[in-house]
Amino acid sequence: MEELKKRILQDGTIIDNRILKVDNFLNQQIDPSLVMKMGQEFARRFADCPIDRIVTIESSGIAIALATAVAMGNIPVVFARKKKSLLMQDAVYTASIYSYTKEETYTASLSKSYLHAGERVLIIDDFLASGAAAVGLTELVRQAGAIPAGIGIVIEKSFQPGRGRLEALGYRVESLARIAAFRDNKPVFKE
Ligand code: G4P
Ligand code: NA
Ligand code: NA
16 A cells, blocks of 8 residues: 555654554554555455454454444454453453563453444554464464454565465465565665
């Protein structure tokens, strides 16, 4: 997605040749017009693939998932939580996710009320790095007997193992920007 790549070049900053900071339009301040266009782009790419529901994880995935759900004709959106809620009790699906950036494991959970057997689910997230978060979301979907029909990612760090892990599990991954490397504190895009 050209507009996204331009925006990354314009406003992204790279930390330690490892982390791309995009707080200016995605992870803290949110550019509504750009995020709505991301949703339209995911809808276009997955147009050949019937989708019943979108699953994402708090917090940064939510805005993107919402934009995608609107572009797909107001299908339901649900997000996994990273912290246990007292109200959720045991009627939840759970998956253990190891965060490489934070070096800790957390439990993602999603209420059983909002995922149903047989549904075709699109998984959406902001970054794909190690793939741990996306794999965890596919596990939640499968626990419900639903089908992970595809994975939509805004920014893929293609030099990390995420895409490979997901493809090895048989999933289709669509990323709006693919970063092959960081060089001289600039992202080098794939293709
Ligand atoms: P994963 O997301 O592929 O599982 O990889 P990892 O464990 O490395 O990522 C942990 C968190 O860091 C995730 O957000 C992920 O989106 C984010 N992340 C990974 N690489 C980058 C990067 O280069 N830039 C930025 N800005 N984020 C990155 P999270 O902790 O789940 O947080 P949030 O969704 O609440 O923002
Ligand atoms: Na994030
Ligand atoms: Na994320």
